[in-house]
Amino acid sequence: MIYSKIVLNKYLRNLLKIGGTSFFALGIVACSQPKKPLHLPKTDLKEATLVPKPLKTVPTFSAFALDQYTSIHTPANGSLDAIAQFLSEKIKLKTGLDIPINTAEEGLAQRIIYINQADSLKTKDNEAYQLYINKDSIILNAATSEAAFRGIQTLRQLIPEQSNDTLNEHAIWPVPSGKIMDRPNFGYRGTMLDVARHFFDLEEVKKYIDALAYYKINVLHLHLTDDQGWRIEIKSWPKLTQIGGQTEVGGGKGGFYTQKDYKDLVAYAAKHYITIIPEVDMPGHTNAASLSYPILHAGGKAEKPRIRTDMKVGYSSLHTKKDTVYSFIDNVVEEIAALSPGPYFHIGGDETHVTQKKDYVDFVERVATIVQKHGKRMVGWADIAAAGIDSTTISQFWRSKENAITSVQKGAKLILSPAKKAYLDMKYDTLSKHGLSWAALIPVDTAYLWSPETYSGVPKEQILGIEAPLWSETIATLSELEYLAFPRIIGYAELGWSVPENRSWEGYKERLVGQQSYLERMSINYYPSPLIPWNEKE
Ligand code: ACM
Helix, strand or coil: CCCCHHHHHHHHHHHHHHCCCCHHHHHHHHHCCCCCCCCCCCCCHHHCCCCCCCCEEEEEEEEEEECCCEEEECCCCCCCHHHHHHHHHHHHHHHCCCCCECCHHHCCCCEEEEEEECHHHHHCCCCCEEEEECCCEEEEEECCHHHHHHHHHHHHHHCCCCCECCCCCCCEEEEEEEEEEECCCCCEEEEEEECCCCCCCHHHHHHHHHHHHHCCCCEEEEECEECCEECECCCCCCHHHHCCCCCCHHHCCCCCECHHHHHHHHHHHHHCCCEEEEEEEECCCCHHHHHHCHHHECCCCCCCCCCCCCCCCCCCCECCCCHHHHHHHHHHHHHHHHHCCCCEEEEECCCCCCCCHHHHHHHHHHHHHHHHHCCCEEEEEHHHHHCCCCCCCEEEECCCHHHHHHHHHCCCEEEECCHHHHCCCECCCCCCCCCECCCCCCCHHHHHCCCCCCCCCCCHHHEEEEEEEECCCCCCCHHHHHHHHCCHHHHHHHHHHCCHHHCCHHHHHHHHHCCHHHHHHCCCCCCCCCCCCCCCCC
8 A cells, every 4th residue: 555645644643643742843942953954865775785685665865864863752551661661772872862752742752653552563574664754754564563572673773874965954863764664484483503512602602693683583583502513401301401402513611591591692692683592402412311310321323422522413303202202301401491482492303213114103193292291392403204293394495405395285384495505614725714614615606696585395374484504513602603604694584584576696696785884893704795886895
């Protein structure tokens, strides 16, 4: 629907009623401020380097002057106040401006950013939003706080890095005017971080979350356990972290999240409208668990547990026939599920080379009932297609297309993480300082140039979305993590959010250059791919 000026004015009148004053009173008070007509640059909203690219953009070639006389306004019920606070903080960080919230009635505002609860948008999508940017007002329409949060990210990207100090007496940050109608292509837009091969602490993961949210990613899957380390406190099995948490690839000291830490991380992610999906990988990738509690160890072909700091895979297994093992899993799932408000629990299930197929199938089916008992939907790497899985299950495609298709034929929904396209731990090229290359070399264009809608041969309706995993065998620091993730993850964010008609490598490349100032301002280490026409660093 095209919004007319009349509708916009109605919004403003409503806003000002909520603000406790009348439209005209505000106008009069506003006039009492030192006010010369502002000189606004001509802009073109279509040229904005937004990533992900919004569904629809209509420029009006003027600008909203973000300045010290701007205030943010929210509905009286308070439901969007936290979003307004978030926006105000981010504007302060970028511009230095102190933008007050809900002070329009005090007559200080000449310009208003109104975050409006617009229930009708919910019928489109939980994350759908509209932005109307005019000379004196920005109206963000959203039915949910989640949608408002996504819209705020777009607005953040539209605020120029530098103020315009030459045209006016005071600094303004001209935001290009026009309309944006937007909603996501996929509801699930994720990334995975392996904190098991190398541990990343709370501050490091939080910094990563800040950037993920900026690009509208809404899922962070944490690979919490593997052969080299167990990274989450389980109160009923304390040795998992006392013993299993003390090592990592390369022989470093490892580490783990206490349950308090994990809760803190979940809450931080939730504040950024990101769901944490916990993964406890089993029955393989369990050396650290069996090292902590040898009773869990499968024996047979599985290698005897010992401290592992190497990168080998596929040699460990839980015992699939012992009741103790299922009591263990029940306790672990129960404790983690209680800390994880999201709907999913990931059981891993990959690379079980020393588990008999029949035992694997029985194991996955038994674990599925445990996950369901604790109120979660089971996610597993697509190897779980071998088991009897049901329509509540989610299968994650990583290597075998056949497994992906079989899971969907059995009723599961699919997450796309094809290693050849979406594994963030693959090297960019042979010269990359970090990363592996077993699946492919993935330069920035290869990462972007594929179509999640058609790649797996599974109908789009069965696809939840995409996830880019970052395995951490070759990265030990946040800076190394960022080097592999950025800039590729920005492209994955676009593949998840933007419709195919809005995606093109040529356009994306230019818009990616527009992200450079954000990455540099946030001290995010990125790989300066020669495929991208970066600006020279200052
Ligand atoms: C995997 O890369 N082993 C899922």
